[in-house]
Amino acid sequence: MRRAKPASSASIPSCKSCLVFAPTDHHYSPTLICPPPPSRQPTPRALVNRSSASSGEHPTPRTLYIRGHTLLPPHQQPLLQSSFRLHQCLPQYRASTCVVAALAGSQGMAAAVRCLLTVAVVLSPLLAGGGVAAGGPLSTSFYSKRCPSVQGIVRAGMASAVAAERRMGASILRMFFHDCFVNGCDASILLDDTPTFTGEKNAGPNANSVRGYEVIDAIKAQVEAACNATVSCADILALAARDAVNLLGGPTWTVYLGRRDALTASQSDANANLPGPGSSLATLVAMFGNKGLSPRDMTALSGAHTVGQARCATFRDRIRNDANINATFASLRQQTCPQAGGDGNLAPIDAQTTEAFDNAYYQNLMSRQGLFHSDQELFNGGSQDALVKKYSGNAGMFAADFAKAMARMGAISPLTGTQGEVRLNCRKVN
Ligand code: HEM
Incomplete structure (x- = not known):
């Protein structure tokens, strides 16, 4: 995990790739926050608090916790500690690689203010949206040239599955939720356990409960036949969930595409991140x-x-x-x-x-x-x-x-670009 650098005005990072949060709690000062590195880390980001820098002390890295775009007051932190990750709030910054820098003296503060203004403009549509951006790094036209038939294939596959059993629409919708809430919408839920690998399928909220894997397999087989090694399982699941809702009489929406598939899955993350039916x-x-x-x-x-x-x-x-x-x-x-x-x-x-x-x-x-x-x-x-x-x-x-x-x-922490892979079989990595 990248660590905060010692305070120095020269170390202030470009605000193109760093986010500045203006906390609502007056106990905190503006803080530069590092977007996560490309590899996924299970721990929260380390941050540097400006107050220690401006008071002349050598700043020590601190771990703070953020809900949406708000720094949490200390008394709320333990509640959320286990699953707090910035990249889950702002997936479009996932691939960024900037580092955290402490702000030193007036020069640092001026840079922070400039950064704050710049980033506020960039982020304002997201903030207005209440958290995760609708599309983030994904796009509506991702497969327009690469696999123009994909949406029709998924729709037809879901139509036939729902015609055979209407509950299957519900099951696929839930599968998508259980995928997205565990390290993002990356089809990690679809990976089968093997003698040497334990994935999410047998986590408490999923075992003997999540259903419909074979429906996704059948759709994937048809998509592969039309466009080999092109469409991710994560995107197929996002489209299938949208179509499931619509086929049961609910609304439809545009699905942003370009997700890639995880190379791994985590049973413990599935157990930690999915709410249970007894939740307050x-x-x-x-x-x-x-x-x-x-x-x-x-x-x-x-x-x-x-x-x-x-x-x-x-x-x-x-x-x-x-x-x-x-x-x-x-x-x-x-x-x-x-x-x-x-x-x-x-x-x-x-x-x-x-x-x-x-x-x-x-x-x-x-x-x-x-x-x-x-x-x-x-x-x-x-x-x-x-x-x-x-x-x-x-x-x-x-x-x-x-x-x-x-x-x-559907925009929670997607893998994009060269991250992950496009699985050929949704049940196993290539
Ligand atoms: C708010 C927190 C949620 C809790 C505590 C929760 C819990 C549950 C539980 C316990 C079941 C029954 C599982 C079983 O019998 O094995 C269930 C079913 C279901 N959940 Fe949720 N859920 C939540 C949110 C969601 C969300 C956000 C979605 C989708 C957007 C969703 C979609 C569904 C669907 C469609 C079913 C029925 C699945 C089927 O018939 O196969 N749930 N949920």
Whole structure:
């Protein structure tokens, strides 16, 4: 990992490749932050705090934590420590290689201010978007010449999978979420375990739960037949998730393309980065924040629970021990989800319109019929109540916000350029 350089005005880096954050917390001073190096590092960036430099002390590197674009006050840091990485907030800077420099004296401060102004202009569209850029380094025309048929092939593959089983649309959508939240949208989730490699498929949130791998395999085979060694599995999954939503009656959006496939996967990162069904609102906000997604993005994306099924093991506690639950709904679910056993018994997540992508999920929350504890946390007297209410009465607003949030989620830390590879078989590295 690159470390902060000692203070010196000569060491101030070009602000073309460095970001300057103006923290909202007055305890912190403006700080130059190094974008991550090309290789992925599991630890947060080391930063140098200007205050120690300007006070004449030799500055010591410090590790600070950032949520979205805000430096966190110290008391919030331990909560987020395990999964904080700048590149997850600003994937388009992933390939940058600048180093952190301390700011020394008035010359350093002047440079910092110039940097701040320059970078503010560059970043303002991103900041307005609430975190992750919609496209980042990706583009809408990436395969226009290289593989013009790819979007049609993915759409046809998903249409046939959803026609055969409507739940498959939900399963592919979830697979994309579970890919993007674990080291970015890089198809790491698709790598099979081998005797010498442990990937993400058997992580707690994925094992016996994520489904649809064979659907992606079938689409990939067709894409390979049309355009050999050209389209990444990560892009296929991003397109497939978009088409899944649309085929179930939900919105569509433009998918930015050009992701490349990971050379590895991490079971422990999958266990650490995916929220569980018992999560509190604070945890959900923090875990989505870790990815550069706002609470509004989180509440919109949770609307994916308007489709699909869940296993008894994931909501058993909720239907027995939660107070904020409709009693009739709880006893109905208890009939097929016993106190002991039946872990794999399925129930619809949205019982009203299980196979339609609509806003009924939010109506369920308002009548205390969220299936997961984490779902009901979005309407439990907290910060998301008002938004849930709006979405429940305005399907168009939900659809528009969901599409925007999906585009932002799809831009989390992509591998681009020469990073990673284009896998030939999504289940293994080339
Ligand atoms: C907010 C935090 C979230 C939590 C705690 C959560 C948790 C869960 C759980 C426990 C299940 C059932 C898994 C099983 O029974 O094995 C599930 C299913 C599902 N989740 Fe989420 N989820 C969250 C967010 C999301 C997001 C952001 C999306 C997509 C954008 C999503 C899409 C789905 C879908 C579509 C299903 C049904 C899958 C199927 O039927 O195969 N979830 N989720």
